[in-house]
Amino acid sequence: MNAYLKIDHIDKDFERAGTRTEVLKDVTLTIDKGEFVSIIGHSGCGKSTLLNLIAGLTRVSSGAVLLENVEVNAPGPERAVVFQNHSLLPWLTVYENVNLAVNKVFAGRKSKAEKQDWVMRNLDLVQMAHARDKRPAEISGGMKQRVGIARALAMEPKILLLDEPFGALDALTRAHLQDAVMEIHARLGNTMIMITHDVDEAVLLSDRIVMMTNGPAAKIGEVLDVPIPRPRDRIALASDRTYLKSREAVLKFLYERHRFVEAAE
Structure with missing residues (x-):
């Protein structure tokens, strides 16, 4: 049976100013x-x-990542990423930050009402539906990370x-x-x-x-x-x-x- 995610003999090098640094060598994982x-x-x-x-x-230097x-x-x-820095756009509300990702991923696939429902469902999943109209500066660091997780999950x-x-x-x-x-x-x-x-x-x-x-x-x-x-x-x-x-x-x-x-x- 094929693995869901396969990291297959990965090497990764970086080169800067003529100096090559080998960061990862022969990494294999399923x-x-x-x-x-x-x-x-x-x-x-x-x-x-x-x-x-x-x-x-x-990009890998050699090997492959297979999903x-x-x-x-x-x-x-x-493959959605949640970073240590939440990376929310400060001029958008909590709802708008999540909706930005939903509009990009589901354009033409969900109606406006469906997208609105999907945003709220994911905010509810991280217990942030109550803060939908707040901007990042108005919520705590933990709440910002919850919104970041909601945004990532909203991309399904x-x-x-x-x-x-x-x-x-x-x-x-x-x-x-x-x-x-x-x-x-x-x-x-x-x-x-x-x-x-x-x-x-x-x-x-x-x-x-x-x-x-x-x-x-x-x-x-x-x-x-x-x-x-x-x-x-x-x-x-x-x-x-x-x-x-x-x-x-x-x-x-x-x-x-x-x-x-x-x-x-």
Whole structure:
């Protein structure tokens, strides 16, 4: 059976001022439909570069990214990205920011009434329907990220790509948004790939955690299955043996990699 998403022997190099830097080397990974996969590793290991390759924002140097057996070589609405910076247009309301994406993706496919209903349905999904007429400056950072997620989901993507979406938020807001993402994943059953530095976040949200080696020429060091039943409760998991074992495995991998870098310096 063909994989839903296949990252097939990817290499990625960047060249600047005649100097070539090998960022990723021979990265191979398959992701099933409906999976939640986190990618974790130290700074400079190419996590965001890998996400950009999947999004089609950057071209591979060699190898291929295949979504449903079709090669990815450009951006497309079937791969929506939520960045750490929400990227909302400040002069538009919450509704208008989401509607902008809906109009672009569903032009000629949905009526005006259908598009309006679809915008509100996605705002409701992230509990932001009440703020539809507010502008970004009038809402909190966490609320802005909810709108960013709603905008991405409104494009009805096959894969939702999350690039450290909660990194700039305070701990409590971050926890609420993690719970919201888990609920959305449970309701929609969509495929999600998230970049994170947060071990607890990765274990809480993921079906699998992809651990990257240090750059340059980073590759996949280990892939950890997280066999914790869903739905997941963060309070109950605090003393769950499987959660603690998974957390320990990721921390051990990252610590060993950090120690290796220090020894080489």
